[in-house]
Amino acid sequence: MAIYLDNHATTRCDPRVVEAMTPYFSDIYGNAASRSHSFGMRANAGVERARGQVAALLGASAKEIVFTSGATEANNLAVLGVCRTAGRGHIITSTLEHKAVLDPIAKLEDNGFEVTRIAVDASGVVDASAVVAAMRDDTVLVSIMMANNEIGTIQPIAAIGAACRERSIPLHTDASQAIGKVDIDVVRDHIDLLSLTAHKFYGPKGIGALFVRRGRPLLRLEPLQYGGGHERGYRSGTLPVPQCVALGAAAALCDDELNSSELGRVQALRDDLLDTLLAVGDVALNGSREHRLPNNINVSIGGIDSKALMMNLRDIAMSSGSACSSENLKPSHVLTAIGTDKDRVHRSIRLGLGRFTTAEEVQTAKARFAEAIPALRLLSSGMPASTR
Ligand SMILES: Cc1ncc(COP(=O)(O)O)c(C=O)c1O
Structure with missing residues (x-):
């Protein structure tokens, strides 16, 4: 799926x-x-x-x-x-x-x-x-x-x-x-x-x-x-x-x-997914949680290059930095502007939920992330630091 x-x-x-x-x-x-x-x-x-x-x-x-x-x-x-x-x-x-x-x-x-x-x-x-x-x-x-x-x-x-x-x-x-x-x-x-x-x-x-x-x-x-x-x-x-x-x-x-409960629905799904990511450990939210769109997640994941994660989870559409600048590998100017160092920028992913995101999809995504992050960390810990 x-x-x-x-x-x-x-x-x-x-x-x-x-x-x-x-x-x-x-x-x-x-x-x-x-x-x-x-x-x-x-x-x-x-x-x-x-x-x-x-x-x-x-x-x-x-x-x-x-x-x-x-x-x-x-x-x-x-x-x-x-x-x-x-x-x-x-x-x-x-x-x-x-x-x-x-x-x-x-x-x-x-x-x-x-x-x-x-x-x-x-x-x-x-x-x-x-x-x-x-x-x-x-x-x-x-x-x-x-x-x-x-x-x-x-x-x-x-x-x-x-x-x-x-x-x-x-x-x-x-x-x-x-x-x-x-x-x-x-x-x-x-x-x-x-x-x-x-x-x-x-x-x-x-x-x-x-x-x-x-x-x-x-x-x-x-x-x-x-x-x-x-x-x-x-x-x-x-x-x-x-x-x-x-x-x-x-x-x-x-x-x-x-004027409906839709934004609350999306925010609850977002919070569920975000809390799962944070619970994996060494995962940090970029930017304020309080003053934030209800559908946005942007996190840096310790020990993992975002491109490797995206390759591993190919069937989950996400983005590293903004889509408009992800063609070139320049670090995102937004993450840089909030003081994120280059290494952490390259470990960042952006997720955006929406009107058509279902609870089942979020459950699946949670399980996939919770499995993939430790597995990739294990893989990269076997490599020399310069190639991580
Ligand atoms: C904040 C913001 N401004 C402007 C644009 C550009 O919009 P459009 O694709 O309609 O030219 C985007 C799209 O990525 C955006 O997110």
Whole structure:
């Protein structure tokens, strides 16, 4: 039985989402921008319903949702859009961010922007007072993620948001991993820009959105691309109607789930699996347990290379570091940022449970880990230290 525990990399598209989007391929196939005929009007109705569903999940208004191809694009649009409008200035971010935030910020730095990257301690939680202390008169953007994709730590966005609004500094948050797991309210938390992507919450790949706050104080954002002026001019290009509908359906399911016992179910399974791993001995949790997504585990396992464990447990899908950077063997920048030494980074695995994870799967995974870890340790203890 193959067990999928890599839900931070991507999630299975929920069959209810597939069902919602399917008619929009060959039945309701109009261009949502062609509102002069019924084909376009029906497609547009699907898109606008989806926009409302995404907005409802965030406590936003539908007009504030800009569809994008995913979170990488949404992050680039937010970061580059705000900073290019400002022209120059100072940016605050953290060392924990995804590359889709860090890299556009590094580009801006090459072009003359000054950047403060807030360091974090072993908890993996950004200190809101350090963000406030870094604020300057010329700060044009603060970008801090809502939840980390490797260690699952949840950041104090409400406190950062209040401080940003007081100083009229736009706050962007990458909420890709938080959607459906954290109660989000962009008004309550003073969030100006928020990125999300459907494939992290049981929707398809290739569709996401950027929340762009309307109203005062005025938020100005330069688009990344120009064309037909779709999406309030922020993102020109014909909308992929089935994907937009799917994003909306996925958001609506998350909205329901936040008010149900589902997150408690996932957390109980996660705790059961985590406690089994910790009980094996010489296994350490990376990052705070308290301020953590309910589905995340990231542990370093003494005496075992994570790649060897993954080879041994091939039928359990997991990840060493983040999926986006696991192609190259560079140590994860997130684990490094929380002070994990290189050796321990290479002994780390990330597990992500999800909506489709069953109690039976967790029982099987527990037994497999409890068997494989001591066996691999025994094997490697027979080898010279340099080859371990
Ligand atoms: C926190 C975070 N931001 C951004 C992304 C990129 O999202 P997308 O695959 O939609 O471009 C990911 C996906 O790995 C992520 O986990």
